[in-house]
Amino acid sequence: MTPKNTEPLLRVENLRVEVPSRRGALTAVDDVSFDIAPGEVLGVVGESGAGKSLTGAAIIGLLEPPLRIAGGSITLSGRRIDTLPYEAMRRVRGKEIGVIFQDPLTSLNPLHTVGHQLVETVRTHLDMGSVEARGRALSLLGEVGIAAAEERIDHYPHQFSGGMRQRVVIALAIAASPRLIIADEPTTALDVSVQAQIIALLKRLGRDHGTAIMLVTHDMGVIAETAHRVAVMYAGRIVEIGSVRKIIDRPSHPYTAGLMASIPRTSGPRGRLQQIDGTMPRLNAIPEGCPFNPRCPKRLSRCRHDRPDLIPSGDADVACWLYLPVSEPTHA
Amino acid sequence: MPDDTILEVNDLQHHFDVSPPALDRVLRGKGRVAVKALDGVSFSIRRGENFSLVGESGCGKTTVARCIVGLYRPSAGNIVFDGVDIGRLKQRNAMSRVRRRMQMVFQDPYASLNPRWRVRKIVAEPLVTHRLVTDKAELRTRVGELLEQVRLSPADGDKFPHEFSGGQRQRISIARALAAHPDLLVCDEPTSALDVSVQAQILNLMKDLQRRLGLTYLFISHNLAVIYQISDRVGVMYLGRLVEVATADQLFSTPRHPYTQLLLETIPRLDPPDGSSGEREPVAGEVPNPIHPPPGCAFHPRCPLANDRCRNERPSLLIADDAFVACHAVHEGRLSSRLAEPHSPARCD
Amino acid sequence: MSELTASGTPASVPERPQRWMRFVDSDLLWSFSRSPVTMVAAVIALVIIGAALLTPLIAPQDPYDLASLSLLDATAPPAWLKDGSWNYPLGTDNQGRDVLSAVLYGTRLSLLLGCSAVILSFLLGVTLGLIAGWRGGIVDALIMRVADVQLSFPAILIALLIDGVVRSVLPRQVQTEISLYVTVLAIALSYWVHFARTVRGSTMVERNKEYIQAARVIGVHPARIVVGHLLPNVVGPILVIATINLATAILTEATLSFLGVGLPPTEPSLGTLIRIGNDYLLSGDWWISIFPGIALALLILSVNLLGDWLRDAFNPKLR
Structure with a gap:
């Protein structure tokens, strides 16, 4: 159920996030552009330090100083939000963009009951009286699959199990019916059996309410089960973006291909795993040219000097010189 | 015990004391509270084998590992390593000889190396501790060899841990574990803190080392694919x-x-299961609180096949064909019909 | 399969930089060079410490040598005032002692005393803190309750207490001789708690880290684990406390001496000098106490500023 080609809900163009250091600014997110359509689930994958979480944080205006947006624009339904002042952005967050973080404990206030926090959030963003807001809180808890909501609404976060807490966080995120949810590793802290429950819940939200979801995770399995499209990030840049089956079954970029091949599976042969030698460069040592070139098995000579841009190639956008209409077949 | 058994764990129990402080217990009349992290675990590992323990958080797999390498003292049961009951060893010397032959690789490569020591000193620690190498030049050579064994360069010995990435640190950790020529390597989630492409490097390295050095692994993980x-x-x-x-x-x-x-x-799959659109209804429920585990079979509240016997009588690990299963339903043959249709998911609400 | 080294570095690794180069390149030095206040403080501290070390060589007069004193020159004002003489640049006190020399010798003594007290309390506190944090249980409870009791008495009170006991037990002659040691002990006893608490806290955190467990699995002797692994990793924040405690210790010594229970007038520290001068303040001979006072203030301020900088430099969150 890939969404129709409509006006994008979120448009990120040439986003650049920098962190100042004693040896000049380091670029953590470099020239990242993508769209999310209403009702679409966009998966953003990459290894730790690839810039995927920072991209999410930049969109919701929660970059931790000294990190800052150094260029580009973020547009939500036609309105620029990266230039909004803090207070206005705070209203956008929650009302128009819901946020789900990895650790449910850090997103919930341990001193207040779950109901209090839900009512608070509902009343901040929607024009509701306290009775009405409590009714909405109850229906939200029911919606995220918490049984006996009337009883559970007056419990404190520590009285919930890990999976139930993450459900509460999701209820908070959808309290004001936002059109976009940014979920940063929402299932990483959970056990597998609970993970599956949360994935199912996120998918249902997208389907029932047309909520778009930007799902940031390092777990390709979660992406495969949830996302419509996938953006693969490496060293702060998107190296490939396309439909989920295309990325998983027929990856174009050598990094995507290596990443997919290195994922252990639970069936098939059990010999050696495919591996990508070396490690992702640190921010202060991103190589010239294509950032992946020192590890790339298909490196061309120009990869060492020219940085490839993300350009359409077949059914995906790829940032790789191998997929240029006119390519140089000179292997290095 | 067959000759090729290297490690045997019999009815291992480990209880954590989670009681309130002594004064509270007296004032409020509360008793001691213990969590049975391990409640009678038995298994054996053959020489050269790779035996894994898998389970969700709180299932006790890490506790087993820590009991075996001596970080925790078991509350009951025994651990027999190469014919020697470790629990009976009282003297430091005898203990130390056994310890040398069992080493551990830890989960967090950022915490398992002393940040103030050079890599050379870290890798050499087992050699120095057990006085296996006393000559300085020889020690240097040996550490160089160990680093090369895990595909690092001998020159890396001069650096500090923070100069390495997570995967490289895990290699250092493996080099240290291998230094004293152990027979058994206990690996507690060695790749769960690593990115997937690096995880593949480490898993391949561990496979190579096992083949080359004839190691036995006890491998702990929550990741079924690994x-x-x-x-x-x-x-x-x-x-x-x-x-x-x-x-x-x-x-x-x-x-x-x-x-x-x-x-x-x-487990989330990359490939959608045959015949379905990738939509699978997940199983409800979570692992219960280990302080008050359910009576009978601990899994019965989530089990679609649970009956009265499961709720009251704890199943023991019995041979079913050539494997072991602790389940009344399997032993009674109630499960056989389900095995015929592998795609009916277990549900319980 | 590639046989590349996993570090991704070419086989010929460049020679590792010399220690000195690493120091010049370090973040510590960088943060130092970015803080002018710290640099000024460091210069002042260095000048004071240098002067204290070289006192016997640079002081115009030996204030302990009673033969060199002349009552005729008593209470001479500083050189730039009327009746002042360049023989005594900062004037003289009531006994004809050169104030500049007295201040130099006093600073030397104060620094010596402060350092000894801090080192002693450091050793005591770190040892007890390590034991408490490592062993836990009843040992920990015992040590920390003693520390709690200790903390509820102000340092001055403890020092006065010890001083009082010494005075009532020992003859006067011995008292003067050992007053230096008594003062050091009194200060050390009141400051070990800071060290012990911090060390215990970080020991309990580090104890559960995997590198300590790794050492246990290897079979390293517990004493070696504590000294070789634990100590180097808990000592960083302690050095910051030590610097700040040095300033406090010097100040406490000055207070004790000012109150008359510290060092005797025959061996004047800065505090003693201020006390002596205090009697003459109202009669217009201000220089006798003001100059030791300025020396004390500069010393404390520079040491404190250095301590603050160290704390910030070691704390990555504030950087």
Whole structure:
């Protein structure tokens, strides 16, 4: 159920996030552009330090100083939000963009009951009286699959199990019916059996309410089960973006291909795993040219000097010189 | 015990004391509270084998590892390593000789190396501690060899841990564990803190080393795909008990215990299962609080096959074909009909 | 399969930089160079410490040598005032002692005393803190309750207490001789708690880290684990406390001496000098106490500023 080609809900163009250091600014997110359509689930994958979480944080205006947006624009339904002042952005967050973080404990206030926090959030963003807001809180808890909501609404976060807490966080995120949810590793802290429950819940939200979801995770399995499209990030840049089956079954970029091949599976042969030698460069040592070139098995000579841009190639956008209409077949 | 058994764990128990402080207990009349992190775990590992323990958080798999390497003292049961009951060893010397032959690789490569020591000193520590190498030049050579063994360069010995990435640190950790020529390597989630492409490097390295050095692994992980790739035999744990032991091939093709089935059904897959659109209804419920485990079979509240016997009588690990399963339903043959239709997910609401 | 080294570095690794180069390149030095206040403080501290070390060589007069004193020159004002003489640049006190020399010798003594007290309390506190944090249980409870009791008495009170006991037990002659040691002990006893608490806290955190467990699995002797692994990792924040405690210790010594229970007038520290001068303040001979006072203030301020900088430099969150 890939969404129709409509006006994008979120448009990120040439986003650049920098962190100042004693040896000049380091670029953590470099020239990242993508769209999310209403009702679409966009998966953003990459290894730790690839810039995927920072991209999410930049969109919701929660970059931790000294990190800052150094260029580009973020547009939500036609309105620029990266230039909004803090207070206005705070209203956008929650009302128009819901946020789900990895650790449910850090997103919930341990001193207040779950109901209090839900009512608070509902009343901040929607024009509701306290009775009405409590009714909405109850229906939200029911919606995220918490049984006996009337009883559970007056419990404190520590009285919930890990999976139930993450459900509460999701209820908070959808309290004001936002059109976009940014979920940063929402299932990483959970056990597998609970993970599956949360994935199912996120998918249902997208389907029932047309909520778009930007799902940031390092777990390709979660992406495969949830996302419509996938953006693969490496060293702060998107190296490939396309439909989920295309990325998983027929990856174009050598990094995507290596990443997919290195994922252990639970069936098939059990010999050696495919591996990508070396490690992702640190921010202060991103190589010239294509950032992946020192590890790339298909490196061309120009990869060492020219940085490839993300350009359409077949059914995906790829940032790789191998997929240029006119390519140089000179292997290095 | 057959000759090729290197490690035997018999009815291992470990209880954590989670009682309130002594004064509170007296003032409020509360008793001691213990969590049975391990409640009677038995298994054995053959020489040269890769035995894995898998389970969700709180199932006790890490506790088993820590009891074996001596970080925790078991509350009951015994651990027999190469014919020697470790619990009986009183003298430091005898203990130290056994310790040398069992080493551990830890989960967090950022915490398992002393940040103020150079890599050379870290890797040399077992050699120095057990006085295996006393000559300085020889020590240097040996550390260089160890680093090369894990595909680092001898010159890396002069650096500090923070100069390395997570995967490289895990290599250093493996080099240290290998320094004293151990027979058994206990690996506690060695790749769960690593990115997937680096995880593949480490798993491949561990496989190579096992083949080359004839090592025996006890491998702990919550990641079923990793377990499938690396193990010969697998033990599945739930709430401090082993529920199923089988070869990896058997376990992943024909899981017997309902909990194993649940685990296998819920892992997110890259490829959509045949005949369905990738939509699978997940199983409800979570692992219960280990302070008050359910009576009988600990899994019965989530089990679709639970009956009165499951709720009251704890199943023991019995031989079913050539594997071990602790499940009344399997032993009574109630499960056989389910095995015929592998795609009916276990449900309980 | 590639046989590349996993570090991704070419086989010929460049020679590792010399220690000195690493120091010049370090973040510590960088943060130092970015803080002018710290640099000024460091210069002042260095000048004071240098002067204290070289006192016997640079002081115009030996204030302990009673033969060199002349009552005729008593209470001479500083050189730039009327009746002042360049023989005594900062004037003289009531006994004809050169104030500049007295201040130099006093600073030397104060620094010596402060350092000894801090080192002693450091050793005591770190040892007890390590034991408490490592062993836990009843040992920990015992040590920390003693520390709690200790903390509820102000340092001055403890020092006065010890001083009182010494005075009532020992003859006067011995008292003067050992007053230096008594003062050091009194200060050390009141400051070990800071060290012990911090060390215990970080020991309990580090104890559960995997590198300590790794050492245990290897079979390293517990004493070696504590000294070789634990100590180097808990000592960083302690050095910051030590610097700040040095300032406090010097100040406490000055207070004790000012109150008359510290060092005797025959061996004047800065505090003693201020006390002596205090009697003459109202009669217009201000220089006798003001100059030791300025020396004390500069010393404390520079040491404190250095301590603050160290704390910030070691704390990555504030950087």
